[in-house]
Structure formats: C-alpha cells, structure tokens
Amino acid sequence: MDKPAILGNTPVFDDRLGIVSPRLPKLEQIQxxxxxxxxxxxxxxxxxxxxxxxxxxxxxxxxxxxxxxxxATLGLILALEALNRDGEVILPSFTYCATAHALYWSRHKPVFVDILPDTFTIDPAAVESAITPNTAAIMAVHIYGHPCEIDTLEEISKRYGLPLLFDSAHAFGSQYQNEPIGQFGDAEIFSFHATKxxxxxxxxxxTxxxxxxxxxxxxxxxxxxxxDENTRFPGMNAKMQEFNAIIGVEMLKVVDEHIANRHRYAAYLIERLGRLPGISxxxxxxxxxxxxQxxxxxxxxxxFGVSRDMLFDALLAENILARKYFFPPLHLHDAYSDYRSINLPITEFVSKRVLCLPFYSEMTEKMLDKICVAIEQVHFHANIVREYYSNLA
Ligand SMILES: Cc1ncc(COP(=O)(O)O)c(C=O)c1O
Structure with a gap:
C-alpha cells in the first residue's frame, strides 16, 4: 500500500476536500x-x-x-426566553457552542451533563441526577442528526414538571419511532445553516x-x-429573509433524495472503514x-495505530479537511472556564477520539474511495507515521 502524503507521497486529492459542500438550487430554479x-x-x-x-x-x-x-441560535434564545423561567438549564457539553451560548443570552445558567457512549446524545439518567429546585428546563440535542432518547426525556420532563426543548439544529429529516423530528418536547429548534x-x-x-x-x-x-407599532414586550429582530425562504421552498423538494444519498454513502464508509481495527x-x-448530518x-x-490528532493531520496532508467536532467539549472552552473541573468521562472520551469526515449530499464513489484509501494508508503505515511524529517532538 502507498505511503500517506504526510510521509512525502502525493496527496490522494489534488484539491482540498472541504468538510461540507451545500447542494443548492440552480439559479434557473429560483430565478x-x-x-x-x-x-x-x-x-x-x-x-x-x-x-x-x-x-x-x-x-x-x-x-x-x-x-x-x-x-437557530436566535431560535434557541427566543424559545428559552419564552419559557419565562429563571434558573438552570440542563444540557450536554458535547454539542456546538450555540446551544450553550443561547443560555447566556436568555440569562440562564448551564448545567452540563454527560452523554451516552453509543449515540453520543444526552444521557437521560444524568439529566435526572442534575435536576434541582433551581432547574428551569432541559435542553437536549439530536447530535449529528441522531435523535435523543426522547421517550425517557419526555417522561422525566413530565414527572418533574420541567419544560423540554430540543436543539434540533442537526436533525431536519430525522425521525423518532417513525415520526418526524420537530414533533417533540415543548419546542424544537432547527438550523438551516449552509453547513446543514x-x-x-x-x-x-x-416547532x-x-x-x-x-x-x-x-x-x-x-x-x-x-x-400596531405598540410593542407588547422587548422582542428582537429574528426574522428570516425572503431570499432564504425562496431557497428553502426549493430545497424541500430534494431533501429526501439528499438524505437517501447520505444513507448510501454512510453504509459504504461503515462497511469499508469498519474493517480497520480501532475505527468505530x-x-x-x-x-x-x-x-x-x-x-x-x-x-x-x-x-488503529495513530491517534485521532495524527490522523487529522495526515488527512490534511492528503487535502482532506476533517473536523474534530466537538473538541474540546464546551465545559473545556475558555467561555465556560468555571466548569473546567466537572467530571464528564464519556464526553471527554468521545471528544478526544471523534473525527467528522467530509460528508455531502452528493458524493462520487471515487471521492468516498479516496477518503477510505487515505485512512487505510495511515493505518497500514502507522508505525512510520508515529515515528515521524516522535522525530518532530
Ligand atoms: C447543535 C447546534 N445548535 C445550534 C447551532 C446554531 O445554528 P445556527 O448557525 O443556525 O445559528 C448549530 C450550528 O451549527 C449546531 O450545530
């Protein structure tokens, strides 16, 4: 097997493969x-x-x-404000910063809890343990598009009389027990950002x-x-623009096809990369x-033979931009330095090992094959890649 580019070989991609690449309507479709x-x-x-x-x-x-x-960030802030409850909000640390930043803007205090080791979604048992008289709400996140343990969370929310919000930024088109995400909790908040x-x-x-x-x-x-020009309370400007809605109407026609593509690509990657030891x-x-998502x-x-960070660098040398998403977890961000010492073992375990690969709604077989080749080469030559790193040190 060829040596990886980090050891001096030619990169598998001539041009940089970005982490996302939105498939948007053609101009004539929305002209x-x-x-x-x-x-x-x-x-x-x-x-x-x-x-x-x-x-x-x-x-x-x-x-x-x-x-x-x-x-979605504005949506999260508005939904949290609308609850009209002061206090703490329980959320995962393993999420994008916007989930927690929204609490800052709605004047709530974050209480970070751990995730489940298999789906990386919020651990309902950890949520229940974190509930105190100061709890104002629960904010769960459908990570990478995988729905949370919704039934259990809804049961906890009812039992304790706590509002349940879902940050569904990742999950448009996902389903839970055959029902579309968007139907659950007190409200769900979606993102239609270009990366989604x-x-x-x-x-x-x-919703x-x-x-x-x-x-x-x-x-x-x-x-x-x-x-009527008589504001009833100090709201904000969180309106969607017409341009974005024009694109949205068109995208709704193709989103299912895009998700079906993503399922095919995922099945290919799981089959191929699943053969490598140390990849899950x-x-x-x-x-x-x-x-x-x-x-x-x-x-x-x-x-696998090399660490996540070494694989990240090795892929970059192949012109493949992967992403350490979510690393560091939020309780280790400078913005949340008061939380640095909390103990979230699963979150830290996953965030030290996780790597998001470039993944699009339209990919070619060649593209997928090359991503796999790049990872296979690093594993095959792991000893020399490690040596290369120890010489750098
Ligand atoms: C989990 C999560 N929540 C919220 C957001 C914020 O979404 P937006 O960029 O639409 O404000 C993102 C964005 O990536 C996200 O990943």
Missing amino acids: DPLSEALRTGQLTNHAFHVPQFEKALSDRLKMPNVISVGN VFPVGEGGCI THDKNLAEHLKLSRKFGDPG FQSIKPNVFSNY NFVILVDEVY
Whole structure:
C-alpha cells in the first residue's frame, strides 16, 4: 500500500476536500421568485415566501406551528426566553457552542451533563441526577442528526414538571419511532445553516404544539410588535429573509433524495472503514432514522495505530479537511472556564477520539474511495507515521 502524503507521497486529492459542500438550487430554479423579490423590493418582513415556506414546513413536519427565524441560535434564545423561567438549564457539553451560548443570552445558567457512549446524545439518567429546585428546563440535542432518547426525556420532563426543548439544529429529516423530528418536547429548534443537510444560507425554525407559545414566538421574533407599532414586550429582530425562504421552498423538494444519498454513502464508509481495527462509529438505534448530518468515526489509537490528532493531520496532508467536532467539549472552552473541573468521562472520551469526515449530499464513489484509501494508508503505515511524529517532538 502507498505511503500517506504526510510521509512525502502525493496527496490522494489534488484539491482540498472541504468538510461540507451545500447542494443548492440552480439559479434557473429560483430565478423567477428572486427577480420578483428584487423588482418589488419585498426582501423581508414575511412578505410572501417566508409564510409559504412556513406552510410547506408545517405540512412536511406534521406540525401546526412552525415559526421561521433568522438562524437557530436566535431560535434557541427566543424559545428559552419564552419559557419565562429563571434558573438552570440542563444540557450536554458535547454539542456546538450555540446551544450553550443561547443560555447566556436568555440569562440562564448551564448545567452540563454527560452523554451516552453509543449515540453520543444526552444521557437521560444524568439529566435526572442534575435536576434541582433551581432547574428551569432541559435542553437536549439530536447530535449529528441522531435523535435523543426522547421517550425517557419526555417522561422525566413530565414527572418533574420541567419544560423540554430540543436543539434540533442537526436533525431536519430525522425521525423518532417513525415520526418526524420537530414533533417533540415543548419546542424544537432547527438550523438551516449552509453547513446543514437542509441548507438555505442562514435560517432556522421553531416547532411547537403549544399555540400560546407559538403566538409569543411570532411576536418576539419581530420586536414584540403585533403590527400596531405598540410593542407588547422587548422582542428582537429574528426574522428570516425572503431570499432564504425562496431557497428553502426549493430545497424541500430534494431533501429526501439528499438524505437517501447520505444513507448510501454512510453504509459504504461503515462497511469499508469498519474493517480497520480501532475505527468505530456512532450507533444508530433501530427506532430512529438519522439524516446523517455528519459522518463521524472514533479513533482508538491503541488498535488503529495513530491517534485521532495524527490522523487529522495526515488527512490534511492528503487535502482532506476533517473536523474534530466537538473538541474540546464546551465545559473545556475558555467561555465556560468555571466548569473546567466537572467530571464528564464519556464526553471527554468521545471528544478526544471523534473525527467528522467530509460528508455531502452528493458524493462520487471515487471521492468516498479516496477518503477510505487515505485512512487505510495511515493505518497500514502507522508505525512510520508515529515515528515521524516522535522525530518532530
Ligand atoms: C447543535 C447546534 N445548535 C445550534 C447551532 C446554531 O445554528 P445556527 O448557525 O443556525 O445559528 C448549530 C450550528 O451549527 C449546531 O450545530
């Protein structure tokens, strides 16, 4: 087997393979509504395309209330504020910073808890142990598109009378027990960021069964003004733009095809990389359907031969940009330095080993093969790669 590029060989890719690559509509598909928006100057304020997009999302998610927002971070903040409860919010540390940062902006205190070792989603037993009289809510995250243990979390939330929110930024198109993600908890918050399975640029939405909550959120995303210039409370500007909704309406037509592609690519990678010692994957539970927002491997240095960090560097030398996502976990970020000493063993175990591979809604067999070849080469020549690192030290 050829030596890896980090040892001087030619990289498997001539050009850099980025971590994500959104598949967006062609210009001709959205030309008419785009031109019309530009001609009329109706770019925002829920003119036409945003309500149309919300209706399409509502049909798709089988949810009566879908509230579009400018991005998921704003959606998280608004949903947390709308609970109108002070205190602590229980959340995983193994998530993107936006989940916790939203608590800062809604003036809640984060309580980070551990994750499950197989799906990397929040551990319901850890959630229950962290509940105190100061708990205001639970915020669970469908990591990489894999739904949380929703039944157990809903049962805990009911038993303790605590609101349950889902950060569903990763999970558009995922399902739990054959029902679309978006149906659960007190509210779910999606991201339609360019990096997501369902990309519109910047955008997101909140789903809820609660009509009063929905009405509040509709007001709070536009300054708290119902339209009579008399603001009922200090809301913010969290409106989605017409351009993003135009893209969203078009993307809804292809998202299922994209997710089906991702399933095929994941099956290929699991079959091929699963043959390598020391490589394992996020488990997908039988009662869920993941949209495969991300494809991640765990690298066990002892069996694979090199560490996750060395593999990351070696892939970069092959022009493959992987991502250590989520490393460090949030309780080890400078932004959360007060939490540095908390003990989250599974979170730390996973975050030290996890590597997100480039994963798109449209990939060629050649691309997938080359990613596998690059990883296989590093494993095959692990001794020399390790030696190369010890010479650097
Ligand atoms: C888990 C999670 N929550 C929230 C967000 C924030 O989403 P947005 O970029 O739409 O604000 C992200 C973005 O990547 C995310 O990964």
